[in-house]
Each structure stands twice: as structure tokens, then as C-alpha cells.
Amino acid sequence: MSYSISDVAKMMGVSAHTLRYYDKEGLFPNVKRVNGIRVFEESDFEWLRVLNCLRNINMPIKKMKEYVDLCALGDASLRERLAMIEEQERNINSQIKQLQYYKQEIDFKKAYYTKAIEMGSESAVRDWPCKTATLELDKLPG
Amino acid sequence: MSYSISDVAKMMGVSAHTLRYYDKEGLFPNVKRVNGIRVFEESDFEWLRVLNCLRNINMPIKKMKEYVDLCALGDASLRERLAMIEEQERNINSQIKQLQYYKQEIDFKKAYYTKAIEMGSESAVRDWPCKTATLELDKLPG
DNA sequence: ATAGAAGTTAGAGTTAACTCTAAGTCAAGG
DNA sequence: CCTTGACTTAGAGTTAACTCTAACTTCTAT
Numbered sequence: 001m002s003y004s005i006s007d008v009a010k011m012m013g014v015s016a017h018t019l020r021y022y023d024k025e026g027l028f029p030n031v032k033r034v035n036g037i038r039v040f041e042e043s044d045f046e047w048l049r050v051l052n053c054l055r056n057i058n059m060p061i062k063k064m065k066e067y068v069d070l071c072a073l074g075d076a077s078l079r080e081r082l083a084m085i086e087e088q089e090r091n092i093n094s095q096i097k098q099l100q101y102y103k104q105e106i107d108f109k110k111a112y113y114t115k116a117i118e119m120g121s122e123s124a125v126r127d128w129p130c131k132t133a134t135l136e137l138d139k140l141p142g
Numbered sequence: 143m144s145y146s147i148s149d150v151a152k153m154m155g156v157s158a159h160t161l162r163y164y165d166k167e168g169l170f171p172n173v174k175r176v177n178g179i180r181v182f183e184e185s186d187f188e189w190l191r192v193l194n195c196l197r198n199i200n201m202p203i204k205k206m207k208e209y210v211d212l213c214a215l216g217d218a219s220l221r222e223r224l225a226m227i228e229e230q231e232r233n234i235n236s237q238i239k240q241l242q243y244y245k246q247e248i249d250f251k252k253a254y255y256t257k258a259i260e261m262g263s264e265s266a267v268r269d270w271p272c273k274t275a276t277l278e279l280d281k282l283p284g
Numbered sequence: 285a286t287a288g289a290a291g292t293t294a295g296a297g298t299t300a301a302c303t304c305t306a307a308g309t310c311a312a313g314g
Numbered sequence: 315c316c317t318t319g320a321c322t323t324a325g326a327g328t329t330a331a332c333t334c335t336a337a338c339t340t341c342t343a344t
Binding site for chain 4: 014015017018021025035036037060061062
């Protein structure tokens, strides 16, 4: 079974334009062509999933290209690839931590507005103790 | 106690340029000026923390501006503000969920490369069962 | 065989969020 | 008084990641 660029675009939830852009940036070094037309196979899907993953954890396209190039080197680049993956691991962990921190602030705001609406006015809750209000600005997760 | 723009920049971990840009976009409607120079007070810090929070959960600056404008309307905009915060709550929850999902893929990759290095070659682990490899592309968290 | 849909390219345009520059103002220290 | 350094503005420049256009080719169905 083979797939056109727009099939894959639909599957990944991006535009065909975007996939051509990724290809131009060198992210699909192994996709087959028939009469110049890109033909995706199931065997390409693992790679598409990897790209999709890296994109969704905010790896820049240039870094993805570096990763592609390392893959092309085979076993000689295993350590470098592990290092990149470990960097992404640290990255994703800090992103999750940061979001969880700010989730608390958002939850507080939600409670604040809910109460304010209930009371009919913000002035009734203006000086609610805010857990985060005592934090130093420079201690926030970066 | 009052603070200059570069004091605040240091505290927030952004550049003074960036803060002036935010101001130009209307995100600091209440910061005092003395001889045209911005003077930040402790009383501005709660607002800086809110902005910092919204920025870190990837709210676009235009949306932050909308929020600023709603705040200026007082009690009349409480419901709209709650709605915005609730949207951000959904948003942040889906961001966290998505990152946690892709964290699994990264953890798998890490184990994969670790094993490959141990074995001396990727070919030894090439066909490891990958939990995520069976997923439909279009079932991935968006 | 021909229309229309979908593919191709190079390259221009867009958007968001900075990032920097130039030219100028102001306050403090020597 | 004069330099130094931090502040000001308007506006230009940068970067990443698309997003689109124009001109063209190829596939599919009548």
C-alpha cells in the first residue's frame, strides 16, 4: 500500500505544503519518487512518527535535520544520537514541569474569577491570598 | 521600592528590549512613568507574574492584549475573563498530555540507543517492538 | 483525447516574537 | 562642564516555520 503526499498530510494533520517544506529541509531523505512524485510507504511511517514526535516537543527543524544526518551515518553516530535524545528528554521534562507549575496559577485564576462572579464583583476577592504572589520573579521555572 | 526596566528584565529573565516590545503591544497599561522613564513598583509585580504565566503557556501576545483590555473593563468583563482562563486551562492540559505522550516515545528511543550502543550496532535492536509503532498517525495527540 | 484534480518546483510572502539600530534625553559622578 | 551610562522612541532587521503563487507536469475518468 502506498500513500500520496496529501494522504500523509491528512494522516499527520498538517498541510501537503508543510510536508514539501520538510522535505526541502532534508527531513525525508528516504521517500521514494515515481515520475518525480513522492510515494510514501508503510515503511516510511516509523520515520514520520519520529519526526512528528520531535516536532511536537518543539525541536527546531535544523536540529531535526542534524538528527537525520546522524542517522545516515549508521552505527558510527549512535552515541551522538543518544546524546541528542537525552537532551530532548531533559527538555521535555522541563517543559512538563513548567507547564504543571503554570497550571497551578491558571487554576488559581479560575477559582478567583469563579468566586468574583459569584460575589458579583472582583473587589470582593481582590486580596485573596495568592500562593504564587510571594515568589521572586527570578525563581520562576524558566 | 521601585525598579527600572532592566531590573525587571533581569528578574524575569528576558531582555529590556522585550519588555519595551510588550509595552508597545499594550501589555503594561498601568506602569508609571517619571520623565518618560518606566518605573515599576511592587504593585506591578502581580501583573508581571500573570503575563509571565500566560507567555509561558504559549498564549499569543494578541490574546494577552485582549485579556488586558478585558481587565480594564472591570466587573463587566468577569465572565469573559473566566472564559479565557478556562480556555487556557484546556489548552495547558492538552499541552501537558501531549508532552507526556511524546515523553514515552523519547524514553523508548533512549532505551533503544542505549541497547544499540551496548550491542555495538543498531541492527541488533532494529526490530525491537515499539509500543507506539502500531498507532495510526491520525490518532496521535494533536 | 481531453478535462480536471492533484502532483511538481523555485521562490516570494506572511506571521509571530523578538532583536537591534540610530538618534536623542536625562541624571549622576569627577 | 562634561562624560558615561541607562533610559527613550520609531522603525528596520531577523528568525523560524510555515504558507502561498505561478507555471508546469502527471494521473484518472469520461
